[in-house]
Amino acid sequence: MDDQTLDSDALRYDGVQSSLPKERGMPPAIDTPVIDIRDLTKTYASGFQALKGVDLQIRRGEIFALLGPNGAGKTTLISIVCGIVNASSGSVQADGHDIVSEFRAARSKIGLVPQELSTDAFETVWATVKFSRGLFGKSPDPAHLERVLRDLSLWDKKDSKIMTLSGGMKRRVLIAKALAHEPQILFLDEPTAGVDVELRHDMWQMVRRLRANGTTIILTTHYIEEAEEMADRIGVINKGELVLVEDKATLMRKLGKKQLTLHLQTPLDRIPEALASYPLELTEDGQALVYTFDVQAQETGIAALLRRLHEHGIDFKDLHSTESSLEEIFVNLVRHGREARA
Ligand SMILES: Nc1ncnc2c1ncn2[C@@H]1O[C@H](COP(=O)(O)OP(=O)(O)OP(=O)(O)O)[C@@H](O)[C@H]1O
Numbered sequence: 001m002d003d004q005t006l007d008s009d010a011l012r013y014d015g016v017q018s019s020l021p022k023e024r025g026m027p028p029a030i031d032t033p034v035i036d037i038r039d040l041t042k043t044y045a046s047g048f049q050a051l052k053g054v055d056l057q058i059r060r061g062e063i064f065a066l067l068g069p070n071g072a073g074k075t076t077l078i079s080i081v082c083g084i085v086n087a088s089s090g091s092v093q094a095d096g097h098d099i100v101s102e103f104r105a106a107r108s109k110i111g112l113v114p115q116e117l118s119t120d121a122f123e124t125v126w127a128t129v130k131f132s133r134g135l136f137g138k139s140p141d142p143a144h145l146e147r148v149l150r151d152l153s154l155w156d157k158k159d160s161k162i163m164t165l166s167g168g169m170k171r172r173v174l175i176a177k178a179l180a181h182e183p184q185i186l187f188l189d190e191p192t193a194g195v196d197v198e199l200r201h202d203m204w205q206m207v208r209r210l211r212a213n214g215t216t217i218i219l220t221t222h223y224i225e226e227a228e229e230m231a232d233r234i235g236v237i238n239k240g241e242l243v244l245v246e247d248k249a250t251l252m253r254k255l256g257k258k259q260l261t262l263h264l265q266t267p268l269d270r271i272p273e274a275l276a277s278y279p280l281e282l283t284e285d286g287q288a289l290v291y292t293f294d295v296q297a298q299e300t301g302i303a304a305l306l307r308r309l310h311e312h313g314i315d316f317k318d319l320h321s322t323e324s325s326l327e328e329i330f331v332n333l334v335r336h337g338r339e340a341r342a
Contacts, residue, residue, distance in 0.1 A: 033057035040090035065231035111183035133180035
């Protein structure tokens with residue numbers, strides 16, 4: 001380990017902020033990005049361009065969710081940061097270390113939980129996590145490994161061969177392996193794809209615990225629910241381009257729409273002409289009017305709409321409002337991206 005690594009570890013645990021410049025041999029400021037990706041491109045040998053100039057800065061200690069449809073480039077991006085795939089151009093720094101010229105230092109900061117367990121079927125759980133720690137040149141620390149296995153409810157399986165474990169337990173082993181060398185940054189590639197609800201919640205809990213201890217978490221997911229539940233910030237990637245990066249709350253406020261549903265006293269068979277200028281929809285059974293409005297807008301138009309309804313003798317017996325979910329926001333973003341390119 002070099003001095004800078006030691007210093008930045010100390011800095012993290014003390015929680016001391018420093019803005020002293022790096023050139024003077026001081027550790028990087030705590031608010032410098034823990035992962036700094038600049039203009040990253042990847043063209044595979046087939047000629048396929050999987051990443052088209054991605055810029056992304058991950059903040060220290062955050063949970064960042066990378067969302068994107070199949071083939072968007074999520075795994076490619078993670079694989080480059082973890083040194084599994086070479087970038088075609090651009091640069092990546094992990095905790096101040098260039099992932100190419102300072103590979104070992106950069107990689108030792110990172111834990112990667114891949115989508116699938118490929119080897120180790122004949123190894124015991126204990127042997128495989130011990131081996132993973134050793135790979136990064138860390139001195140043995142059975143107490144740390146025990147903590148990790150206990151946290152993941154794997155302690156009583158420590159002497160079992162991996163091939164004898166259930167799918168969910170194998171997933172936990174992947175996480176234990178990634179945590180064995182105490183990384184500051186943890187990548188989870190589709191952590192809960194195909195796992196049951198209980199394991200998914202266990203994983204969410206574990207992720208929160210790790211974050212509380214200062215670990216930065218980057219997860220890719222197809223499950224919008226997961227991003228909505230877990231993430232501090234969300235990045236959406238589509239066809240190799242980062243379409244947006246935003247605080248989750250801001251994203252939901254900015255792009256979210258609200259809908260007001262008015263349940264009518266008397267069903268309508270169509271929306272009256274006089275209300276045609278309003279963004280109103282009549283439900284199929286004619287029992288309710290749905291009004292969509294922008295959460296951001298200063299004037300929602302609700303008061304005027306209600307007055308108009310009253311003037312036209314349309315009474316309602318009940319009303320309720322709903323907010324669009326992250327899922328709707330995501331689908332819209334990806335769809336609009338496609339339309340813009342078409
Ligand atoms: N070794 C390779 N050679 C050529 N093309 C590849 C290679 N690996 C990935 N690709 C292509 O690059 C694109 C991005 O793949 P990637 O695995 O990064 O997507 P993803 O967002 O992780 O998808 P998923 O959600 O399905 O896992 C896809 O079109 C894929 O077919």
